[in-house]
Amino acid sequence: MRxxxxxxxxxxxxxxxxxxxxxxxxxxxxxxYAMVGLVRARGGWLANLAGLLAVIGLSTLPGLVLLDFFSVAVALSSDLDAAVAMEQQMDQLPFFIAIVAPAFISSVLALPVAIAALWRAGLVPGYLVAIAILAALAPNVSPGWVIGFGINALWMLAVAVILARVPLARWYGGSVSTAAAEEREGAQV
Incomplete structure (x- = not known):
């Protein structure tokens, strides 16, 4: 109700x-999806799982987002009790959990699993997996949504830095010669 x-x-x-x-x-x-492409052998199954979670999350999360707007619209057009009753009824609908659970689980786990795949592939240190899990949970467990999203935004910045440090040869999967990749990496520093 709150x-x-x-x-x-x-x-x-x-x-x-x-x-x-x-x-x-x-x-x-x-x-x-980009992280999945970086992992070739060791950690490949984790990378594929991360890609699957991202697809499931991207396809189911919009429905949950619309539920927030719908609940507010019911509260504004009727009253708060009607909105609460509507949400309780939806929770009791058969198969509603088949949308809610995958959307929530996928949106929380896709990036941490991708980071775990990068760790298994030897591209990032292991402690980043723990940080990824904490950052993914932050919006759901922090005392205020601004704090949770702020923590998550900082983590996304860290992910960008992490991905920028992945050797170019890994990004191009051998389509770029080692010498050209090293030359580009030297130019980026």
Whole structure:
């Protein structure tokens, strides 16, 4: 009830929150796809799992995002009790969990699993897997959504730095000669 009441009381905040979730994951999924391409042998099954999670999350999370807007619309057009009753009814619908669970699990685990695949491939240090898990959970467990998304935003910046440090030869999968890759890496420093 607090969730719906909070969203209905501040439409700007709830809209920003819901859009950050939606577009945040929409921008993370392609990064996960790129990470999958970096892992060739060791860690390949983790990379494929990360790619699958990204696809599932990208295809199911928009439905959950719309539920936030729908709950707020019901609260505004009727009352808070009707919005709460509507959400309780949805929770009891058969197969509703078949959308909710994969969307939530995929959106939380896709990037940490991709980082684990990079670690197994020897491209990043192991402690980054733990940081990835903590950052993925931050928006869901932090006391305020701004703090959680702030932590996640800092982590995304760290992911960008991590990916920028991956050798170019890994990005191009052998289509670039080693000498050309080393030359490009020297120019980037």
């Amino acid at each position: 969730h719906i009441a909070g969203h209905a009381a501040d439409l700007t905040r709830s809209g920003l929150h819901t859009n950050l979730i939606h577009y945040g994951f929409a921008l993370v999924a392609p990064v996960v």
